[in-house]
Amino acid sequence: MKQALVDDTEDVSLDFGNEEELAFRKARLGYGASGFFPRHPLATFFHLFFRVSAIVTYVCCDWFSRSFVGCFVTVLLLLSFDFWSVKNVTGRLLVGLRWWNHIDEDGKGRWIFEARKASPQRSVATEAEARIFWLGLVICPLIWTVFFFSTLFSLKLEWLALVIAGISLQAANLYGYILCKMGGERDIGKITASFLSQMVFQTASPRDFQKPGLKGLEIHKH
Amino acid sequence: FAGLSDISISQDIPVEGEITIPMTSHIREFDSSTLNESVQNTIMRDLKAVGKKFMHVLYPRKSNTLLRDWDLWGPLILCVTLALMLQRSSVDSEKDGGPQFAEVFVIVWFGAVTITLNSKLLGGNISFFQSLCVLGYCILPLTVAMLVCRLVLLAEQGPINFMVRLFVVIVMFTWSIVASTAFLADSQPPNRKALAIYPVFLFYFVISWMILTFTPQ
Numbered sequence: 001m002k003q004a005l006v007d008d009t010e011d012v013s014l015d016f017g018n019e020e021e022l023a024f025r026k027a028r029l030g031y032g033a034s035g036f037f038p039r040h041p042l043a044t045f046f047h048l049f050f051r052v053s054a055i056v057t058y059v060c061c062d063w064f065s066r067s068f069v070g071c072f073v074t075v076l077l078l079l080s081f082d083f084w085s086v087k088n089v090t091g092r093l094l095v096g097l098r099w100w101n102h103i104d105e106d107g108k109g110r111w112i113f114e115a116r117k118a119s120p121q122r123s124v125a126t127e128a129e130a131r132i133f134w135l136g137l138v139i140c141p142l143i144w145t146v147f148f149f150s151t152l153f154s155l156k157l158e159w160l161a162l163v164i165a166g167i168s169l170q171a172a173n174l175y176g177y178i179l180c181k182m183g184g185e186r187d188i189g190k191i192t193a194s195f196l197s198q199m200v201f202q203t204a205s206p207r208d209f210q211k212p213g214l215k216g217l218e219i220h221k222h
Numbered sequence: 223f224a225g226l227s228d229i230s231i232s233q234d235i236p237v238e239g240e241i242t243i244p245m246t247s248h249i250r251e252f253d254s255s256t257l258n259e260s261v262q263n264t265i266m267r268d269l270k271a272v273g274k275k276f277m278h279v280l281y282p283r284k285s286n287t288l289l290r291d292w293d294l295w296g297p298l299i300l301c302v303t304l305a306l307m308l309q310r311s312s313v314d315s316e317k318d319g320g321p322q323f324a325e326v327f328v329i330v331w332f333g334a335v336t337i338t339l340n341s342k343l344l345g346g347n348i349s350f351f352q353s354l355c356v357l358g359y360c361i362l363p364l365t366v367a368m369l370v371c372r373l374v375l376l377a378e379q380g381p382i383n384f385m386v387r388l389f390v391v392i393v394m395f396t397w398s399i400v401a402s403t404a405f406l407a408d409s410q411p412p413n414r415k416a417l418a419i420y421p422v423f424l425f426y427f428v429i430s431w432m433i434l435t436f437t438p439q
C-alpha cells in the first residue's frame with residue numbers, strides 16, 4: 001500500500017538535495033506534449049512567412065503573371081514588411097533583442113542595441129524559437145546573394161535593383177542582430193567561432209548539456 | 223627666470239579643442255518599455271511618425287524635431303507611387319514599362335545617396351539616413367504634381383494642356399526645394415550652403431523633367 005502511494009507522486013523519493021535541478025526537471029516534464037510548441041506561434045510564423053514568400057514570389061513570378069511591375073512591387077512590399085516585422089516585432093518576442101538609431105541633440109547618429117536579460121530557465125520552446133529565428137535570419141540573405149549573382153550573369157539587369165534592395169534590407173537586420181548578440185565584443189572572428197562551436201556541440205549531443213545523475217530514475221513517463 | 227616676466231599672452235589667440243566622450247554602442251540589459259510594448263503600439267507609433275513627417279513637408283518650417291526621428295517608409299511609398307504613375311502603357315504587354323519603372327527607382331535612390339555623400343563630404347553635420355529621409359519625403363509635392371498631370375492628360379492634349387502642366391510642375395518643384403532646404407540648410411557650414419543645395423536642385427529638376435515629359439503613349 002505504502003509502495004503504491006510512493007509510486008504515484010514522482011518527487012517524493014527523489015531526494016538529492018539538488019533543488020535547482022529538480023525544479024528544472026519538473027519544468028521540462030511539466031510541458032509534456034506541449035514542450036516543443038513555441039510561445040509565440042504567430043511571431044514565429046510571420047518571421048518566416050514574409051521572407052520565404054518574398055523569395056518564392058521572386059522565383060515564381062513568371063508563372064503568376066507576366067507583369068514585371070506587379071512582381072517587383074509585390075516582392076518589394078514583402079521585403080519591407082519582413083524588414084519591419086523582424087526589426088520591431090519578432091526580434092523582441094523571439095529572442096529579446098532590439099536595435100535602433102538614435103539622434104543626439106547635436107545631430108550625431110548613434111546605434112543602440114538592447115537585450116533582455118537572459119533568464120536562468122531556458123525552456124525547450126524558447127530555444128526552438130531562437131533557433132528558428134537565427135536560421136531564418138542567416139539563410140535568406142545568402143539566398144538573395146545567390147540571386148544577385150544569377151541575375152548578374154544572366155544579364156536580367158532590371159531585376160538587379162530588386163535583388164540589391166533585398167540583400168541590403170535583410171543584411172541590415174542580420175548585422176543589427178549580430179551586434180546585439182555580440183554584447184560589446186568587437187572581435188567578429190571570436191564570436192563566430194564560439195557560436196559555431198556551440199551549435200556543433202548542441203546538435204551533436206544535446207543531452208550532454210543536462211546535468212548527469214538523474215538517468216534511470218524516471219518514475220513517470222509522460 | 224627674469225625673462226619670463228616679459229611674456230604676455232595676447233588676447234586673440236584662440237584656444238579651442240574638442241572634448242569627445244567615446245560613445246560606444248553598448249548593450250543595455252533591462253526590460254525597457256520598447257522591448258515589451260504590444261505590436262499594435264509599435265505599428266501605430268510608426269504610422270503616426272510617417273504621417274507627421276508628411277504634414278511637415280506640406281507646411282515646411284524649420285523644425286529640428288522632425289530630423290531627429292528619421293524613417294525611410296515615406297520615401298519608399300512615394301518612390302513606388304511615382305514609379306507606378308510614370309509607367310507608359312505600351313502596346314507590347316511583355317515589357318510593360320519594365321525599364322521605366324526600375325529607372326525611376328534607381329534615379330531616386332541613387333540620386334538621394336549621391337546628394338547625401340556630397341553634403342557629407344562638404345562637411346555637413348547631418349547623418350546619412352537623416353538626409354535620405356528628408357530628400358525622400360520632399361518628393362511628396364512632385365508626386366502630387368504627377369497625379370495632377372495624369373488627371374490633366376485625360377483631357378484633350380494641346381498647348382493649353384502643356385501650359386497647365388508646366389505651371390503645376392514648376393509650383394511643386396519650388397515647393398520641394400523650399401521644403402528640403404528648410405531642413406537641410408542648417409546642417410551646412412555657411413559658406414558652403416550653395417554648394418550643398420545645388421545637387422538637390424538638380425535632383426528635383428530631373429524628377430520634374432520626367433514628370434513633365436510624360437505622355438501616356
